[in-house]
Amino acid sequence: MSDQLERFDVIVAGAGPAGMSAAYLLAKEGLNVIVVERGDFPGSKNVMGGVLYRQPTEQIIPGFWREAPLERHVVETQAWVLTEKAAFKAAHRHEAFAQEPYNSFTVLRARFDKWMAQQVRAAGALIVPETVVEEPIMEGDKVVGVRTGRPDGDLYADVVIAADGVNSLLAQKAGLRKKEIPKNEAALAVKEVIALPREVIEDRFQVSGDQGVTIELYAEATWGMVGTGFIYTNKDSLSVGCGVLISELVERGITPNDLLEHMKAHPAVAPLLEGGETREYLAHLIPEGGLYGMPKLSTHGMLVVGDAAMLVNSMHREGSNLAMTSGKFAAQAVLRAKEWNDFSAESLSYYDQLIRDSFIYKDLYKYRNMSRFFETHPEFFSLYPDLLNEACREMLTVDGVSKRAKQRKIFWDALRKRMPWRMALDFYGAWRSIA
Amino acid sequence: MKKLTLEQKLFLNGFRPDQESHLRIIDQEKCKQCELRQCTYVCPVNTYRWENGQITVFFEGCLECGCCRIACQDCQNLEWRYPRGGYGVNYRTG
Structure with a gap:
């Protein structure tokens, strides 16, 4: 110079x-x-x-x-709550997101x-x-x-x-x-970019043209650790990854690549990736310290x-x-x-x-206690996802047992695992931390 | 889909490794006393390995995320920096 x-x-x-x-x-x-x-x-x-x-x-x-x-403009946003063998899925799609100038894009x-x-x-x-x-x-x-x-x-x-x-x-x-950034104020995320033909992506995710889908995955996706998994559609690839607090990895003794493979192998995830070929393996820290x-x-x-x-x-x-x-x-x-x-x-x-x-401070202020709350309430990443998925399974299983008896069973199963006042406190606390 | 090993995944990435490591253990004696040796498992590419009573640093596959720096902060036994300009990982997708 x-x-x-x-x-x-x-x-x-x-x-x-x-x-x-x-x-x-x-x-x-x-x-x-x-x-x-x-x-x-x-x-x-x-x-x-x-x-x-x-x-x-x-x-x-x-x-x-x-x-x-x-890559694609996002028309549908999904959230999945996983347990070892099940997935509870929520999805939102709006025609407005398919119109120019669009709301968000995968890149x-x-x-x-x-x-x-x-x-x-x-x-x-x-x-x-x-x-x-x-x-x-x-x-x-x-x-x-x-x-x-x-x-x-x-x-x-x-x-x-x-x-x-x-x-x-x-x-x-x-x-x-x-x-230094404390271990519970940074998440390690690993990601693979997995190539798949355009038509396969459009079929699997039910989109056309340059429309795309994002999926966030919780609970078993991160082996019950505080964090999230994600699957985002690109033009001819998927971005598939997961991120968890470093403190959680340290405590559980888990290797990030094993965590990602665990999520990819989940029975609800694997079919979306079938036939795909990994093109790149990436890692990045995400600042989670918030406000x-x-x-x-x-x-x-x-x-x-x-x-x-x-x-x-x-x-x-x-x-x-x-x-x-x-x-x-x-x-x-x-x-x-x-x-x-x-x-x-x-x-x-x-x-x-x-x-x-600006919204930056206001949003970080709004969620200032969220990370800490979920860190101290692991139930939201294991027990509650399990109760939710097992309740669905019970109600959907047709086996000659009356629906009222099934409801009672779900109720008592839940009570055995967590006292009602604890549950009330958990959900009140969760609501407070994000409200 | 076909499951790849970590080594196979790293073959997919573009790297331009430097001659010398940008990561340096300050005092191997401290690592001997270290209880958890978090660096040996939190690193996404298994850079740090406990071999023959010491930590060996395989910096060539480093993805430069900084996780080890945060993990080792209790001991302060890692001299962490980015690779020199132009060296290290080169993502094609990102």
């Missing part, structure tokens, strides 16, 4: 959805922006389950869905992010791949740049946007995250966005939208700071305010 390139208005560390959203909007406003990405190309290190939401993405790039490499991040990077470049930002951001360059408590892994790779700017993902070394080294896990979001010369700021709503499997929206807010805060030529912590705290006034 030559000398005149070393000073920028903004350095964005990490070319994921949060960082690229900020970079795109800032470059469009004429700022001198550099995006530093450790992968060969933006997307080559990026993993998510695979759902991208239209509305927040259009806040960055209007009309993106007409051009971007998307493969390596392809989508590569496309988004092209838009960022076209907007005027410089993207430097194959470069790791190692630490912030500090002057006192001010962030003034970043040290990269390249020789003579120090970069300076008015503002650094830390979009370096869940493992954010920048947030940590700049002192915005005081401690309480959030680091400080800004300091003098630095803002933290996306996964680096723990912005994930796991209840609704939303992450990319929080990431992009936080990128947008970061861009707004930087533009305001630029206007006043004031990059102090106080000036940049406008970003915190934007987050706090």
Whole structure:
């Protein structure tokens, strides 16, 4: 890098959805922006389950869905509660989701992010791949740049946007995250992309054209651990994976790949994957700390966005939208700071305010106790799914026993396993934690 | 569908391994005392293996998720960093 390139208005560390959203909007406003990405190309290190939401993405790039490499638009959302041999399935499909401009899409991040990077470049930002951001360059408590892994790779700017993902070394080294992420505040997700012919996917999931389906799977899908499994339809592949809290893996002594194979072998899951061929095996950490896990979001010369700021709503499997929206807010805060030529912590705290006034904070606040609740109530991942599926089995089995007798049996079976006042408390607590 | 072993799955991924490991055990003695050795089972690609009384790090198949870093935080015995720019896993789908 030559000398005149070393000073920028903004350095964005990490070319994921949060960082690229900020970079795109800032470059469009004429700022001198550099995006530093450790992968060969933006997307080559990026993993998510695979759902991208239209509305927040259009806040960055209007009309993106007409051009971007998307997989399918989601018309049906399913939730399955699994036990070892059974599945209770709920599904919702709405014709509105089949109409343009659509609500959400399945995507493969390596392809989508590569496309988004092209838009960022076209907007005027410089993207430097194959470069790791190692630490912030500090002057006192001010962030003034970043040290990269390249020789003579120090970069300076008015503002650094830390979009370096869940493992954010920048947030940590700049002192915005005081401690390591606890084991119960991060989930490890593993995923396979499994190739299947288009027609097979359309037949199996009852969709046509580019319509798609998402399925979230609970309970036995994660061997009763706090977490979820998922199956998302792509054009000619499925994204199949599961994620559980690291604390749960540690406690149960379970290996992630075994967990995924266990889910894939479930009698309700296996038929959907039949004949498929695994194309890639991926892993990623998902920040689950929610509101309480959030680091400080800004300091003098630095803002933290996306996964680096723990912005994930796991209840609704939303992450990319929080990431992009936080990128947008970061861009707004930087533009305001630029206007006043004031990059102090106080000036940049406008970003915190934007987050706090938005759905991001409100949703994370709403679900702030959810993860902790389910962690301390494993019944929701084993006992209750079992009672539900066995109750269904009992009522559906025709064997000469009266329905009233069956109801009584279901009732007493449940009571034997959990006292009614405990159940009442469990469900009240669950409701409280998500209401 | 056909069940693949972990090794077979890793053959499907694109990797450009560096010469040297980006993951380093700071003190093998600590690992000998470590009760759970969580790194040997929470890693999605079995990077850390307990062999001949010490941890061997098979960094070549690392997916760079950071799970080991969180698992080893009680002992603080892992020097964790990303591979150098351009090295490591290269996802095609993501």
